[in-house]
Amino acid sequence: GQQLNQSPQSMFIQEGEDVSMNCTSSSIFNTWLWYKQDPGEGPVLLIALYKAGELTSNGRLTAQFGITRKDSFLNISASIPSDVGIYFCAGGAGAGSYQLTFGKGTKLSVIP
Amino acid sequence: NAGVTQTPKFQVLKTGQSMTLQCAQDMNHNSMYWYRQDPGMGLRLIYYSASEGTTDKGEVPNGYNVSRLNKREFSLRLESAAPSQTSVYFCASSDFLKAFFGQGTRLTVV
Numbered sequence: 252g253q254q255l256n257q258s259p260q261s262m263f264i265q266e267g268e269d270v271s272m273n274c275t276s277s278s279i280f281n282t283w284l285w286y287k288q289d290p291g292e293g294p295v296l297l298i299a300l301y302k303a304g305e306l307t308s309n310g311r312l313t314a315q316f317g318i319t320r321k322d323s324f325l326n327i328s329a330s331i332p333s334d335v336g337i338y339f340c341a342g343g344a345g346a347g348s349y350q351l352t353f354g355k356g357t358k359l360s361v362i363p
Numbered sequence: 364n365a366g367v368t369q370t371p372k373f374q375v376l377k378t379g380q381s382m383t384l385q386c387a388q389d390m391n392h393n394s395m396y397w398y399r400q401d402p403g404m405g406l407r408l409i410y411y412s413a414s415e416g417t418t419d420k421g422e423v424p425n426g427y428n429v430s431r432l433n434k435r436e437f438s439l440r441l442e443s444a445a446p447s448q449t450s451v452y453f454c455a456s457s458d459f460l461k462a463f464f465g466q467g468t469r470l471t472v473v
Contacts, residue, residue: 282460293367293453293464294406339405343460349394349413350421351462355405 257340257354265362270327272357274340280352281345283316283323288337288356297338298325330361365389369454369465376444376472384439384468386454394457395437396421397429399450400467406453412437444472 257274264270274283282301286294298309300316300323307314311328323340337356344350367388376382388395393414398406398421408421412431426448428440437456441448449472455462 284461286464291467293455293466296461296463299461341406341462345460349411349419349457349460350408351396351457351460353398353406355403 255340255342255352255354257357259357260355261358261360263360263362264330266330266332268330270330270334270359271324272338272359273322273324274342274354275322276342276352277321278342278344279320280342281320282343283314284341284343284351285312285314285323285325286339286341288339290336294339327359330359332361332363335359335361367454367456367463367465369452369468371468372466373469374471376441376470378445378472380444381440381442382444383441384452384454384470385436386438386465387436388454388456388463389435390456390458390463391434392456392458392463393434395431396455396457396462397427397437397439398453398455399423400453401450409439409452441470444470446472448472 285297288294298314305316313326315324339356340354341351370385396411397409407423410429412418415434430438452468454465
């Protein structure tokens with residue numbers, strides 16, 4: 252089946268730093284989604300992308316749908332302690348498919 | 364707004380026991396999903412229902428059954444629980460692939 256490679260697996264950053272993470276696939280996706288999961292909670296949708304090249308922001312978060320449709324990027328600017336959590340990318344093939352394929356997550360730790 | 368509600372939140376089963384995980388959504392979404400989450404494995408799709416009256420297998424369906432009771436409710440049944448089914452289970456509903464998740468059910472099979 253389709254697989255998403257998400258990197259890095261984990262990262263430690265200082266409060267105030269910017270963060271970048273990405274997701275790549277060997278398959279084309281028509282939808283890219285980014286989620287954040289706090290401990291003991293379900294994933295929460297951060298950003299949804301529907302067009303190749305699309306750049307969308309949600310506060311300090313910015314995500315891009317890669318031109319090749321095989322990758323997506325998430326940037327967090329000026330990190331704060333509450334950014335701690337696991338970030339997941341998810342891709343949807345579309346064209347009648349109702350399934351999302353998830354990456355294995357990037358665990359973010361913020362050092363105050 | 365309740366969103367997606369899962370019950371129970373925690374459950375311990377003995378090997379061979381059966382149970383049903385319940386899920387209900389109040390967002391009028393057509394599609395609903397069941398995922399399991401294991402450490403280092405991300406979220407893996409067990410079953411999904413594209414619309415009321417239809418269900419399809421996902422990536423890891425073995426050992427599970429589902430029922431789309433109506434548009435709001437989608438249940439997951441373990442007929443004979445096994446230790447390999449120890450996991451956190453998430454239900455989700457979606458609007459144009461934008462999936463919204465419940466808070467999860469933490470299941471331990473001993």
